[in-house]
């Protein structure tokens with residue numbers, strides 16, 4: 001056990017102030033996330049990471065747990081503003097505007113940049129109302145029922161729930177709840193969808209369906225996906241960002257090691273660290 | 284105006300819309316209302332303290348700190364000291380908290396950890412809530428006519444067999460600390476039980492499941508997992524219960540004997556600040572009223588300190604068990 005730990009510690013550390021080679025986006029960028037530092041209180045969770053999210057692509061985040069994948073993801077729609085000790089130093093340019101600009105209300109940011117969380121968190125209301133929640137919030141004037149059904153179908157949960165739309169969302173099983181939450185998030189067709197290990201509680205079939213959904217969503221929208229599953233990254237991510245943990249200065253600060261097209265990251269990585277991580281996970 | 288620099292460049296298929304002007308207005312209206320509510324409570328408390336302070340000022344100037352260390356209350360000599368009352372207040376409340384708290388938490392465990400059927404649970408809860416609804420005069424009368432006569436022989440026996448023990452060093456001759464503290468315990472119990480029950484009920488099912496999944500017995504689950512998890516909530520209940528005991532007036536005035544006396548013995552008569560206020564106020568002259576206002580301030584200060592201490596302990600347990608900063 002400790003042998004493996006030591007190995008991970010060694011390999012996932014760059015000495016000194018390593019900064020990743022900047023990724024050159026090939027297409028238009030929707031969110032240009034440029035992290036200088038992210039703090040929780042005195043704890044520096046992430047440093048120097050520039051991660052551009054390209055339009056109509058799936059951008060994957062991989063890395064050992066605790067390296068700050070969720071932290072970076074949650075910084076991109078100001079979810080972390082809810083954490084009192086959180087402090088963001090840097091810039092997140094969404095289209096033409098910095099979302100951390102003082103004039104910007106985080107509520108508006110979250111309307112355009114939706115989020116699916118790692119653990120299912122349906123509201124204690126009916127399945128239908130869960131999905132319609134966002135539509136009502138956004139004052140949707142069209143056919144609400146049609147949109148709810150559409151979202152449930154795309155989230156691969158329609159067959160499970162079509163006869164019990166009035167039941168509480170909490171009455172579903174864990175995997176079903178997660179798909180309900182995905183339906184809730186996509187019902188308003190958000191411009192960008194952030195997904196934090198959305199499939200970690202799903203069975204392989206549902207996982208495949210969600211992966212198909214991501215590929216489908218990127219036709220019109222943009223997806224950023226944190227995943228622990230290497231195969232999932234290779235299957236759906238067009239671009240992959242690999243993050244590591246820097247323990248050289250006594251802290252446990254995460255940082256971007258390498259970001260590139262997924263095939264390049266997995267088959268011909270630039271950094272030794274990436275190579276070991278990717279190889280280690282496969283074997 | 285709503286500042287939305289994103290709509291124009293977002294995908295034209297998205298259904299996302301910024302909140303309307305009305306949404307924002309409601310949001311700020313609600314926020315101001317909440318601020319106003321919070322502020323008015325702070326102002327009200329400040330006003331009460333200020334008003335008490337003004338009334339008590341002459342007494343504070345004449346008696347100063349000696350008021351707190353003094354042990355006699357003699358209006359005709361204008362000699363005022365509340366040390367026995369402070370002692371009686373804290374001592375009676377502490378005993379009440381130990382007894383009422385133990386039973387209260389026990390009841391909460393009994394009701395929430397699967398010892399009784401759900402229907403029985405509702406019945407039990409209702410009965411306990413009824414305890415909180417009984418007026419304190421009724422408790423006082425019950426104490427005088429039922430509890431004291433019952434306690435006298437018990438106290439007599441305890442004194443005779445265990446008289447060397449400081450708690451039983453005197454005889455119970457009617458009203459005294461023991462009946463007062465017992466009645467206080469009954470009054471504290473519903474508060475502790477209700478808040479602890481909520482604290483247990485707030486624990487997510489998965490926590491209990493995890494503990495049983497490790498192969499823990501029911502008692503191990505309760506003592507090692509559920510109790511620590513609920514501890515900050517239970518502490519909140521204990522602090523509230525203690526606060527209630529500190530301020531309780533009527534039943535105590537009827538049962539505690541109203542004698543300025545500092546003693547460890549449970550069977551001695553004693554006095555509390557609230558009881559002093561209630562029983563002395565009606566016939567007090569101007570000078571004595573000023574002293575009573577001073578006593579009220581002291582009671583207020585004690586309550587404040589107890590609440591702050593409770594808060595500190597509660598935050599400590601939250602940090603320790605729940606990882607909250």
Ligand SMILES: Nc1ncnc2c1ncn2[C@@H]1O[C@H](COP(=O)(O)OP(=O)(O)O)[C@@H](O)[C@H]1O
Pocket residue numbers: 040043045063064065066067068069070071072083252254
């Ligand atoms: N709300 C929080 N408060 C304090 N520290 C946090 C919080 N969330 C995450 N962290 C810390 O930040 C680091 C990165 O966490 P996270 O972004 O969740 O990592 P990952 O998602 O890559 O596993 C961890 O060391 C974690 O302990």
Ligand SMILES: [Mg+2]
Pocket residue numbers: 069070071196
């Ligand atoms: Mg995470």
